[in-house]
Amino acid sequence: MGAITDQELLARLPDTLIDHDNKEFYRGWLERRLVLNRCADCGFWHHAPRAWCPQCWSHNVVPTEVSGRGTVHLLIFLHQGPPAPGVDYSTPHPVATIELAEQEGLRIQSTIVNCARDDMRIGMPVKLTWVERYGAPYPVFEPAEA
Amino acid sequence: MFRNPIKDKIAFVGVGSTGFFRDANARTRNDMAIEASIKAIRDAGLGQADIDGVVGTAPAAREIVEALGLPKVTHFSNQPMPLVFGVVDAMNAVFSGAAETVLMYHALYRAPAISRSAANDPFRRGLGFGGSPAPAPTRHDPEVLGAEGYAAWMSRYFHEFNAPREVLGMIAVNERSGAVKNPLAAMREPITMDDYLSARMVREPLCLLDMDVPVDGADAFVITTAERAKDMPHKPVLIHAATNGITARNKEENLDGLRHHGQHVVLEALRAKSDIWIPDIDVYFPYDGFTPITLQWIENTGWCKPGEGYDFLKDNWDEANQRIMIDGRIPMNTHGGNHSEGGTQGSGHIREAITQLRGDAGERQVAGAKNAFLTPGGMFFNAQGLVLRTD
Numbered sequence A: 001m002g003a004i005t006d007q008e009l010l011a012r013l014p015d016t017l018i019d020h021d022n023k024e025f026y027r028g029w030l031e032r033r034l035v036l037n038r039c040a041d042c043g044f045w046h047h048a049p050r051a052w053c054p055q056c057w058s059h060n061v062v063p064t065e066v067s068g069r070g071t072v073h074l075l076i077f078l079h080q081g082p083p084a085p086g087v088d089y090s091t092p093h094p095v096a097t098i099e100l101a102e103q104e105g106l107r108i109q110s111t112i113v114n115c116a117r118d119d120m121r122i123g124m125p126v127k128l129t130w131v132e133r134y135g136a137p138y139p140v141f142e143p144a145e146a
Numbered sequence B: 001m002f003r004n005p006i007k008d009k010i011a012f013v014g015v016g017s018t019g020f021f022r023d024a025n026a027r028t029r030n031d032m033a034i035e036a037s038i039k040a041i042r043d044a045g046l047g048q049a050d051i052d053g054v055v056g057t058a059p060a061a062r063e064i065v066e067a068l069g070l071p072k073v074t075h076f077s078n079q080p081m082p083l084v085f086g087v088v089d090a091m092n093a094v095f096s097g098a099a100e101t102v103l104m105y106h107a108l109y110r111a112p113a114i115s116r117s118a119a120n121d122p123f124r125r126g127l128g129f130g131g132s133p134a135p136a137p138t139r140h141d142p143e144v145l146g147a148e149g150y151a152a153w154m155s156r157y158f159h160e161f162n163a164p165r166e167v168l169g170m171i172a173v174n175e176r177s178g179a180v181k182n183p184l185a186a187m188r189e190p191i192t193m194d195d196y197l198s199a200r201m202v203r204e205p206l207c208l209l210d211m212d213v214p215v216d217g218a219d220a221f222v223i224t225t226a227e228r229a230k231d232m233p234h235k236p237v238l239i240h241a242a243t244n245g246i247t248a249r250n251k252e253e254n255l256d257g258l259r260h261h262g263q264h265v266v267l268e269a270l271r272a273k274s275d276i277w278i279p280d281i282d283v284y285f286p287y288d289g290f291t292p293i294t295l296q297w298i299e300n301t302g303w304c305k306p307g308e309g310y311d312f313l314k315d316n317w318d319e320a321n322q323r324i325m326i327d328g329r330i331p332m333n334t335h336g337g338n339h340s341e342g343g344t345q346g347s348g349h350i351r352e353a354i355t356q357l358r359g360d361a362g363e364r365q366v367a368g369a370k371n372a373f374l375t376p377g378g379m380f381f382n383a384q385g386l387v388l389r390t391d
């Protein structure tokens, strides 16, 4: 980290609400690294990013890269919705909540790519990959071997 | 925890509604909130000088105070939706003496983003959810948020329990069967299971008939002490128990799971606070903004075990009237719920419960109804419970 300045971060994600709590999460996007908050005292991960550990109330929370491995926990298909780049509601568009391997209940929302619709299901193992959206990298998931 | 010193001490004494409508019309949210408020105050046999508390969702309480010309108000606040947040604030205000008689109001307004006819109304430009000014636009990445959250946890339910879609279809059909007899409802044509199963998918696994419809309209209520209620025009409807509930992991994608969320907190608290429990109730109002919410309430309230909702609803299905009739006796959402009145955020459920307990529900009336059990809100950050009774 550090290569991407705050100015650059804000310039490349102009329509995203970035603040001091989530800036490292989004800076990670630009480096194609999925960075979530982990407590340096008790080791607990949480997301969305907050300044204090919800487990032990430590302020010593460190943005830390995750492996990108996980399983599909929730999965829906949107047949309509507000227009968005790279989102095709006619397919329909899959929206997945991924439970990450790092910790039970540590989840992130995204979509699934490189997978036929009929092969997508809750419980399937996935791994992180990146697509371009709004002119910047965006984390998505694709099938992985179990 | 779970003390209930306010039990039966506060009563609903007035109700007013504009009814709910899908059509574009030339009225504002304020216009409708004021109409419902005037009706509720008049229904209670009161006037401007009698109202010293004002609690509402939107518009701002101070605007309603000004619009109604209320001369002296000592408690006023705005609360989130659904309506039990407001009920708890209003009843506590009366119990504590912060106010003697509280007007509670709720108005709904279709936003251009969710209603085609609203989008065609040039005077709704710039309005967001519920008719409040829309926030500044940001990038959109479809996520499990709000409506999508209910679809997502229903996908999890189907994954865990392998239930058929009819489990939601029975709820949808039940709601519309109630609305047929409710002149305030927006959607009054009955639907069949075939209609449900062939409705187009929107947020799969949820279809068009799994959700409430955007509407315009307003409800209002008057709340005061049970003591004072004895001398008022209508049979008092007492607040026996009320609570809200939330867990640490309450954001849509972060729930611990279908067996631990806000509803479980509500039900534990309500069970401890209330002398009346489900075998004793006469009319039942589980929330139905999305049908999975209703299914979750039914299972979590203990009518049946988790995952057994389909068998429960089938066993308690009144085929002749196309509705749910628990133990052959207890109907559910007799007014058609949010599903058919529109997204009233629970104000419709409360209005109908009061109407039923007063004995004023006309052809929907449940004979001799004395106890009503309401569970407004969803699973994430707005689960609520309310037990109402009358003597």
Ligand SMILES: [Zn+2]
Pocket (backbone or CB within 6 Å): A039, A040, A041, A042, A043, A044, A053, A054, A055, A056, A057, A058
């Ligand atoms: Zn910690």
